[in-house]
Amino acid sequence: MAVRNESTAPVGIPPVAVAPSARVRRGRYRGMGGGSGGSIGAYVVVFVVCFFCLFPLYWMFENSLRNDVGAQTSITIIPREAHWDNYQRMWTALEYPFHVFLINSFVVAGMVTIGVTLSCAIVAYGFARFRFPGRDVLFYFIIATMMIPFAIMMIPSYALFINVFHWGNGGVIHLPGWTGVGTYQNAFQFLPQIVPAFFGSPVFIFLLRQFIRSIPYDLDEAAKVDGAGPLRILWTVIMPAIRPALTAVVVLNFIGKWNDFLGPLIFLQDPHNWTIELALNGFVGRYTVTFFNLQMAASLMSMLPIVVIYFFASKQIIEGVTLSGVKG
Amino acid sequence: MAVSAKSAKRSRASERRKEALWGYGFISIWFIGFAIFTAVPLAMSVYISFTSWSPIAGPFWEAKRVGFANYNTFLHDHRYWHSIINTIYFSFGSVLVVNLVSIPLAMILNQRLRGINLYRTIFYLPAIMPAVASVLIFRLIFLPGTGLVSWILSRFHLQCDVTQITCSPIDFLNDPKITMLVVIIISAWGVGQTLLIYLAGLQGIEASYYEASSLDGANSWQQFRKITLPLLTPAIFFNVVVGLIGAFQEFAKLVIYAGGSQATGGPADSLLTTFWYLYIVGFDFSRMGLASAMAFGLFALIMIVTLLNFWGQKKWVFYQEERR
Incomplete structure (x- = not known):
C-alpha cells in the first residue's frame, strides 16, 4: 500500500479507480474467505x-x-x-469498396491515437515532474472536466468546426491508383476528430501521471547531470520507463476511436470518408430485404482488427482499464 | 562566503522559476485545447440555445435570437418528456443489470481459479467490441421466429412453436413494449468493464480481515455482508456514477437496434432517449437552437443524478483509509 498517496486521487472519484498498487499485487488472488x-x-x-x-x-x-x-x-x-463468397459480395456492396472504409478507420483511429498519446505524455510529465504554483488545483480542474457530458458539446462543436473552421467540406487529396482508394474530395471532414486529440485527454493524462510518479526520480537526476534538458529526459528516460502505460493508452485510444459511431456520424458526411462503423450502419438500412449474411460478414471485418490487437495487448489493456476506469 | 551563499540562493530561485516555466509550458497544451475545443463551444452552446439557428441557413452568429422560446418549446414537448422517461429507464436499467451481474462474477473470479487470466481476458472481450457490430449480432439472435432466442423460447414452451405457420412469435425487434428491455439485456454483454473495476476493488481488500473474522467463527455469508460488501462500496459507487453518465448518453446501441435509421425513435419511439432526440432535432430537423436548449435539459438531469449520487455516498460508501 506504500504507493498510495491520497493527494493523487482525483476530485470526487473514489480511490478504487486509482488502485495504484494493482500492478504490484497482480497474481495474488485471495479467496472470499481466505479459502484455497x-x-x-x-x-x-x-x-x-x-x-x-x-x-x-x-x-x-x-x-x-x-x-x-x-x-x-x-x-x-x-x-x-x-x-465464402459472401465476403467478396460484402466487400463491394456499398458505393465504395470496403477497404476504403477500413483505411478511413485506420487513419482516424491512428491519428487520434498518436495525438492523444504524445500530448498526454507531455502534459502528464509536466504535472508529475515540475513544481509550480497552482499545480494541484490545475490538475483537479482537468479531472473535473471529465464530468462535462458530450451531450452539451455535440452541437457547439459542430458549429465551431463547420461555421468557424470550415471543416465541413473541401480538402482534396489524390491518392495514387495502386492504393485503390481514389480521391478524397472532402478530407477536411476528418479534422474535427483528429485535431482536438493533439491537446490531450483528461483520463489518459491522469493515467500517465500516475505512472510517471512511480518512476524513481534518480533516473531524471542522472540524465540531468549528463546535461539533458526536460524534453530529452521525457524522450529518453520517461517514455521508455512508462512503456506499459503508453501501450495501454495507445491501444485503448485506438480501440475507442475505431469503435466510435457518433463522432464519424456527425462529421464524416461524405460516404467516401465513412469509417467502418458508418459503413456497417449503411448496410442496415440499405436494402428492403435484409442480407443478414452480408451484415455479419461486414461486422466480422469491423471486429477483426480489434480482436487481433486485443490478442496481443490484453494484459496492458486490462491493467490500463483497472487503473483508470476508462473504457476502450 | 556570504556572497556565494546569496548567489547560490539566487541561482536556486532562478532554477525554481525555470522549473515552473517548463511545467506551465508542458501543461499549457491541454489548457489551450480546452479553451478552443471545450470552453469556447460551451459559451457558444449557451448562445445557440437562445437562437433559431439552422445550419442550412448560414452560420450561427447570423441566426435570429429568440430568447427563451427554445426552452419553452422543449419543456412543453411531450416527445421530449417521453424521451426523458426512456433515458431514465435505459440508464438505470442497464446500470442495475450490469452491476448485479458483475459483482457475483467478480467474486467468483477473485477465488483462486486456474486460468484466471484467460477468463478475465474472455470476460473483457465483449466490452471492447464495436457497438454497431455487436448490436447487429444481437438483432440476429433476437430475430423473431428463426432467431436463436425465439427458437429456445419455443423449445421450452414459453411461446408458440415457431415451426408452425400459425405462430406469431414475440417480436423482440418491433414490439415497443419490450425493445428497450432487450437493449438493456444486450448491454449486459459488455459487463467486462465494470467487472474489472470490481475485481480490482476485491483485490484491494486486505486478507487479514478475512483471517481475523474466520478466527472469530464468521461464515462466508457474514464475511460477505460485513467485510466484502462494505469495502466494495467505493467500487460500486464509481461504477454507478460512471455507468450512469455513460448510459445517459448512449446512442449507437439504441440507433442500431432500432434498425439503423437515426431519424426515427425506434418502434413507436420506444427507444428514443433524450440524447438521440436532440440529435434528431439538431441534425435531422436542423433546429440546432432547440437541440442546444434540450442538451442543457439533459445536462441538468445528468448533474442532478450525479450530485444525488455524491450526496448519497456519505450514507453508504465506506472508505477503508478513513478508519485507519
Whole structure:
C-alpha cells in the first residue's frame, strides 16, 4: 500500500479507480474467505459466462457463411454450407469498396491515437515532474472536466468546426491508383476528430501521471547531470520507463476511436470518408430485404482488427482499464 | 562566503522559476485545447440555445435570437418528456443489470481459479467490441421466429412453436413494449468493464480481515455482508456514477437496434432517449437552437443524478483509509 498517496486521487472519484498498487499485487488472488482454490460450482459459472461472451461471436461467423435467406429460414448451430463468397459480395456492396472504409478507420483511429498519446505524455510529465504554483488545483480542474457530458458539446462543436473552421467540406487529396482508394474530395471532414486529440485527454493524462510518479526520480537526476534538458529526459528516460502505460493508452485510444459511431456520424458526411462503423450502419438500412449474411460478414471485418490487437495487448489493456476506469 | 551563499540562493530561485516555466509550458497544451475545443463551444452552446439557428441557413452568429422560446418549446414537448422517461429507464436499467451481474462474477473470479487470466481476458472481450457490430449480432439472435432466442423460447414452451405457420412469435425487434428491455439485456454483454473495476476493488481488500473474522467463527455469508460488501462500496459507487453518465448518453446501441435509421425513435419511439432526440432535432430537423436548449435539459438531469449520487455516498460508501 506504500504507493498510495491520497493527494493523487482525483476530485470526487473514489480511490478504487486509482488502485495504484494493482500492478504490484497482480497474481495474488485471495479467496472470499481466505479459502484455497475455487469450487466446482465456480468453474461451472465461469465456463457458462465464457460461453455467453464468445457465442455471439461464433454466431456472427456462422451466419456470415449462410445463404441470403439462411437467417430467416432455418435454425442451425453448425453451418450446412459455407458461402465464402459472401465476403467478396460484402466487400463491394456499398458505393465504395470496403477497404476504403477500413483505411478511413485506420487513419482516424491512428491519428487520434498518436495525438492523444504524445500530448498526454507531455502534459502528464509536466504535472508529475515540475513544481509550480497552482499545480494541484490545475490538475483537479482537468479531472473535473471529465464530468462535462458530450451531450452539451455535440452541437457547439459542430458549429465551431463547420461555421468557424470550415471543416465541413473541401480538402482534396489524390491518392495514387495502386492504393485503390481514389480521391478524397472532402478530407477536411476528418479534422474535427483528429485535431482536438493533439491537446490531450483528461483520463489518459491522469493515467500517465500516475505512472510517471512511480518512476524513481534518480533516473531524471542522472540524465540531468549528463546535461539533458526536460524534453530529452521525457524522450529518453520517461517514455521508455512508462512503456506499459503508453501501450495501454495507445491501444485503448485506438480501440475507442475505431469503435466510435457518433463522432464519424456527425462529421464524416461524405460516404467516401465513412469509417467502418458508418459503413456497417449503411448496410442496415440499405436494402428492403435484409442480407443478414452480408451484415455479419461486414461486422466480422469491423471486429477483426480489434480482436487481433486485443490478442496481443490484453494484459496492458486490462491493467490500463483497472487503473483508470476508462473504457476502450 | 556570504556572497556565494546569496548567489547560490539566487541561482536556486532562478532554477525554481525555470522549473515552473517548463511545467506551465508542458501543461499549457491541454489548457489551450480546452479553451478552443471545450470552453469556447460551451459559451457558444449557451448562445445557440437562445437562437433559431439552422445550419442550412448560414452560420450561427447570423441566426435570429429568440430568447427563451427554445426552452419553452422543449419543456412543453411531450416527445421530449417521453424521451426523458426512456433515458431514465435505459440508464438505470442497464446500470442495475450490469452491476448485479458483475459483482457475483467478480467474486467468483477473485477465488483462486486456474486460468484466471484467460477468463478475465474472455470476460473483457465483449466490452471492447464495436457497438454497431455487436448490436447487429444481437438483432440476429433476437430475430423473431428463426432467431436463436425465439427458437429456445419455443423449445421450452414459453411461446408458440415457431415451426408452425400459425405462430406469431414475440417480436423482440418491433414490439415497443419490450425493445428497450432487450437493449438493456444486450448491454449486459459488455459487463467486462465494470467487472474489472470490481475485481480490482476485491483485490484491494486486505486478507487479514478475512483471517481475523474466520478466527472469530464468521461464515462466508457474514464475511460477505460485513467485510466484502462494505469495502466494495467505493467500487460500486464509481461504477454507478460512471455507468450512469455513460448510459445517459448512449446512442449507437439504441440507433442500431432500432434498425439503423437515426431519424426515427425506434418502434413507436420506444427507444428514443433524450440524447438521440436532440440529435434528431439538431441534425435531422436542423433546429440546432432547440437541440442546444434540450442538451442543457439533459445536462441538468445528468448533474442532478450525479450530485444525488455524491450526496448519497456519505450514507453508504465506506472508505477503508478513513478508519485507519
